Amino acid sequence: MKMCEDTPDKSGYNLVPTGKAAFYLHSCPVLTWLYLHGQLVVAPSHVYIKSGKELDAQRFSNKRSIDLTPYGKADWVTGTQTSPVIHEGSRGKRHNEPKRAQLRHYLWAAKQLYNIDAVGELHLKKGNVERVEPDHEAVEKDHARLLEIMNGSMPEPKKIPICKGCTNKDWCWQ
Ligand code: SF4
Numbered sequence: 001m002k003m004c005e006d007t008p009d010k011s012g013y014n015l016v017p018t019g020k021a022a023f024y025l026h027s028c029p030v031l032t033w034l035y036l037h038g039q040l041v042v043a044p045s046h047v048y049i050k051s052g053k054e055l056d057a058q059r060f061s062n063k064r065s066i067d068l069t070p071y072g073k074a075d076w077v078t079g080t081q082t083s084p085v086i087h088e089g090s091r092g093k094r095h096n097e098p099k100r101a102q103l104r105h106y107l108w109a110a111k112q113l114y115n116i117d118a119v120g121e122l123h124l125k126k127g128n129v130e131r132v133e134p135d136h137e138a139v140e141k142d143h144a145r146l147l148e149i150m151n152g153s154m155p156e157p158k159k160i161p162i163c164k165g166c167t168n169k170d171w172c173w174q
Contacts, residue, residue: 015150017143019072022105025142026098027162029155030172036150042167071109072102082116089123095162096124101142103132108139 015021015036024032024040034040063076066084079085086106090099103120110118111134120132149155157163157172166172 015147016070017105017146019102019105021146022142023098023102025146026101028160029149030157031168032149033154036146066110068106068109068113072106074106084110084116084118085121086110086118087121087123093125096122100132104135104139107134108136111136
């Protein structure tokens with residue numbers, strides 16, 4: 001069964017949560033549901049995807065990573081093997097909580113897979129860096145919520161600030 005960052009593993013009522021699922025959970029319930037059901041279509045030419053790929057190529061090439069399979073893939077890692085710092089880059093100006101949740105999920109995954117207590121650093125615009133501490137209890141609540149959303153019907157869209165730049169807005173608000 002395929003389990004990777006882009007495709008959450010689903011078997012019956014189980015779910016192997018990924019970093020992207022945690023990201024969508026803190027972004028929008030509709031995006032979360034679509035992602036968990038493999039129905040989130042993002043055109044590769046979309047401006048945010050394109051600029052994100054370019055940014056990733058600049059920031060993360062030649063950097064060490066950590067294998068968090070099947071729970072996702074962090075951008076890069078520094079520190080020692082027993083005390084790593086897991087890094088994520090964010091392109092957002094204001095709405096950074098989804099990225100914090102994604103990073104907390106990776107800290108949880110490092111604990112699950114290797115029993116190591118990693119900390120996170122979120123790299124924001126203009127070189128700002130924010131420390132993200134582990135919160136495994138919050139992450140496990142996120143995972144329970146993801147399972148609920150996956151097993152429910154698609155939530156009704158509600159207008160939120162990120163709708164403006166969302167690739168799905170034509171579908172939600174036609
Ligand atoms: S347009 Fe808004 S409600 Fe619809 S998926 Fe995007 S963020 Fe969610």
